[in-house]
Amino acid sequence: MLDAKFIRENIDVLKNAIEKRGYEINLSGFLSSEEQRLALLKDVEELRNKRNVVSEEIGKLKKQGQDASNLVSEMKGVSDRIKEIDEVLKGIEEKTNSFLLNIPNIPHESVPIGKDETENVEVRKWGEPRNFDFEPLNHWDIAETLDIIDFERGAKIAGARFAVMKGFGAKLERALMNFMLDLNTSKGYKEIFPPILVNRESMIGTGQIPKFEGEYFRIVDPEFYLIPTAEVPVTNIHRDEILREDRLPIYYTAYTPCFRREAGSYGKDVRGLIRQHQFNKVELVKFSKPEDSHAELEKLTQDAEDILQKLGLPYRVVALCTGDMGFSSAKTYDIEVWLPGQQRYREISSCSNFEDFQARRANIRFKREGKKGTEFVHTLNGSGLAIGRTLVAILENYQQKNGTVIVPEALRPYMGVDIIR
């Protein structure tokens, strides 16, 4: 969320940002309603001041046993007027608030300008896609041969976009979680295991709703949301808190299952493990001081890349352009892993700096030593990594002609075998 005052004073900056993102938002209505709101605010505060002063007077008169009925009836009128204005003000403020909640973040100046994913910019590449002396298979074919993923029974138990992991499939899933958490915690990220059902305030805090309500699973009675990413509960750990400067930066890593409706993605990735309603992910979350956040984004992205390097999986890093970036983000790098079965790079991690956008929604602030007042922290997060997609990448990149899959060296202590057969 952006600040109403900021928008009032920087209307052109916002106009420009919205245009670059390809959003269409009418800002002129906002400005005139702000004008009205501030005028009413001034009026009502003056009336309140009058009421405060006179009410105190009434108290004194009554204590002295004097008659104050004239003042009382006058103040009755003032109070009624305050109530009327408050009513109008409340209506305006509700509109303003829902307007503000639907304004996307302003892209950082370093973000490439473009309309969609075709204009994203490749930043760097790591590793060489392997040369196969046979036709590499899709992961669902490999998995079927090895009997480690059961899509049919996933559909029977739950529905489309659900899978049952079996045997070494299940174990690989678990090995990857542990491997990633161990690596991340060794770099100073504190391990968190948060609730995976959250309340509405938390979803608003990180920017998932109200704009994208339909993309998430919601339990109606009692009301809860199933988290689409650990970003939600972990960022909200510090909602409505004022942090001490010397606590920053804070690094968290969390494994959680994630749940997404995948509304609007019908026909996309219908086969395989790439796009499931439920998937596992290890997440990296940071809270930093504003001046450090972009350096922290670079480090966070490298921490995610390091996982792929240790697993020996070729990837590239892409800077998302203004038109492809998520609603809340000021800057995003996607990490895309090479999938031989599809002969292309696929997203396996998305690392973003939200600057103060989420912090403002979730009211996460910090206090500088010796300085008055508070500032919003900057929040960042990135997948480190999506487990299901990492498993897919391992199956496809490490497959052998005879249908077996070599276990990457870094995972062998977790798997207990060198080859999945």
Next chain:
RNA sequence: GGAGGGGUGGCUGAGCGGUUUAAAGCGGCGGUCUUGAAAACCGUUGUGGGGGCAACUCUACCGGGGGUUCGAAUCCCUCCCCCUCCGCCA
């Protein structure tokens, strides 16, 4: 699910219709004293919004929302959360 007790500033905790613009203590910050420190003493101490170049000033905030009243931390309604006991349960 049933019964009861609570939610007040960074923390502890008083206040339960108008000398509270929230007492007191702890902590924090500044100072006096001291070779230095401790102790003692003195002063200071939150967050948001509006106005002002500024000193400053007005306003809101005692879990959230609503109501009663000239006036609400205090009374009423409602929701949320925490604690204790009973029941059930991984």
